[in-house]
Amino acid sequence: MIVDVDLIAYDFMTDFNGPSRHFPAPFYPTGVYEEDKNEYKFGPESNEYPTLTLPCDLFDQDGNKIQQGFYSVALSFNMGFLNLYQSNTLKARVRVIKLVEKMYNDSEAKEETEIKGRMIKAKENKKLKKYRKAQEELTALKQQQQAESKAEILDSGKGYYILNYSHNGKTAVGIIQK
Secondary structure, three states: OOOOHHHHHHHHHHOOOOHHHOOOOOOOOOOOOHHHOHHHHOOOOOOOOOEEEEOOOEEOOOOOEEOOEEEEEEEOOOOOEEEEEEOOEEEEEEEEEEEEEOOOOHHHHHHHHHHHHHHHHHHHOOOHHHHHHHHHHHHHHHHHHHHOOEEEEEEOOOOEEEEEEEEOOEEEEEEEEO
């Protein structure tokens, strides 16, 4: 079988629709890619932040409804809002009225720096077992800090809900009107 390569190249160059006709998988259309959307770029990790169970439907001043369910709660970057995420999509923002940052005591900071120092030393000396052991200890320390995180919503009985949030030494309180 003889294939005329010049004819294929000519057909490819004269096709104004581009090479999409010659390839089985179409090219990505123009517009916003899925990975460029804000909810994917800046959404929290699903297991990192505490989960809140919203007991009832809530409405904002415009009449928009926030359905009851499970939400991941994260403190915003400027620490002015508590963001409620569902499936890495921002669903609601609650203004923070009280923020307390815990000062880490010396023992916690020393323990973390000591573990990181052992990891660096083991990596330099190419001691794989010691490196993995230090890595497991650091992971356990981080998991202990995450286990202490919580998010809860309380009914005040006065026409509003109180949203309490605690994660990584930061404690925030927000108010949601009924």
